[in-house]
Amino acid sequence: MELSALEDTAMIPSQDPYHCPSHLETLTWIDQLFVHKEQSLDEVCAEVCCGIKSNNRYTVKNDIGNKIFTILEDNDCCNRTCWAGARSFIMSVFNNSNQEIIRLVRPFVCTCCGHELEVQSPPGVTIGYVRQNFHICLPKFTVENERGEPAFKIAGPCVPCTCCTDENFELLSLNEAVIDRPFGKIFKPFSSSGPNIGVDFVVKFPSNLQVKMKATLLGACILIDCLYYERQQR
Numbered sequence: 001m002e003l004s005a006l007e008d009t010a011m012i013p014s015q016d017p018y019h020c021p022s023h024l025e026t027l028t029w030i031d032q033l034f035v036h037k038e039q040s041l042d043e044v045c046a047e048v049c050c051g052i053k054s055n056n057r058y059t060v061k062n063d064i065g066n067k068i069f070t071i072l073e074d075n076d077c078c079n080r081t082c083w084a085g086a087r088s089f090i091m092s093v094f095n096n097s098n099q100e101i102i103r104l105v106r107p108f109v110c111t112c113c114g115h116e117l118e119v120q121s122p123p124g125v126t127i128g129y130v131r132q133n134f135h136i137c138l139p140k141f142t143v144e145n146e147r148g149e150p151a152f153k154i155a156g157p158c159v160p161c162t163c164c165t166d167e168n169f170e171l172l173s174l175n176e177a178v179i180d181r182p183f184g185k186i187f188k189p190f191s192s193s194g195p196n197i198g199v200d201f202v203v204k205f206p207s208n209l210q211v212k213m214k215a216t217l218l219g220a221c222i223l224i225d226c227l228y229y230e231r232q233q234r
Helices: 003-007 022-027 041-050 077-086 211-228
Strands: 032-038 057-061 067-074 089-094 100-106 116-120 126-133 140-145 150-155 167-172 184-188 201-204
Touching: 022 100, 022 211, 032 211, 067 100, 089 211, 100 211, 116 211, 126 150, 126 211, 140 211, 150 211, 167 211, 184 211, 201 211
Parallel strands: none
Antiparallel strands: 032 057, 032 201, 057 067, 067 089, 089 100, 100 116, 116 126, 126 140, 140 150, 150 167, 167 184, 184 201
16 A cells, blocks of 8 residues: 555554564564464354353464464453453463563453453553444444554444455544545455465555554454454354
């Protein structure tokens, strides 16, 4: 995507893509992430037959199929099983050296809207937020920087009404009316072919987007999965 297109949005491209925190350097030139949700047969059976939900696990790959991150949830059985997709959680993102480089923190919210996620990197240092916005039927989110300042929005489809098509959560400027197209998206592919074989979500963004925002969008993908695609909720 050309820089002029980026300037039409509220996001800020990195002035020096080479200069970024060392723990996030893997994201420097990446423009898409492939997120695979991992679940064993025993865990599927326990969830379907007994209602016992396991901790979520994800593998994140780049566009040539190399694993770059592993995401592990740290939660208790009662919270996972009773609150399902509305639960609070802490998820740790590990690199291939088994170093925790990103932490996703989601507080509990007792209402049907207003969910949020804090993204930390390194753990304990906030780099962004994802906040759900109220809408009567459509998924809407605002992505914020480490100071809580809005950067751009995410607008999704009415998930129960989608059929036989990709389910797109589009990245839009803060003023959605001034642009004709999204500059990226988080989507759940309908077709499992080509690079999408076995993938649960794809996160696409400009390659020169700030690495902190790229990490925050990975967190947004996980929050979307929990809110709209957890088995017990559907």
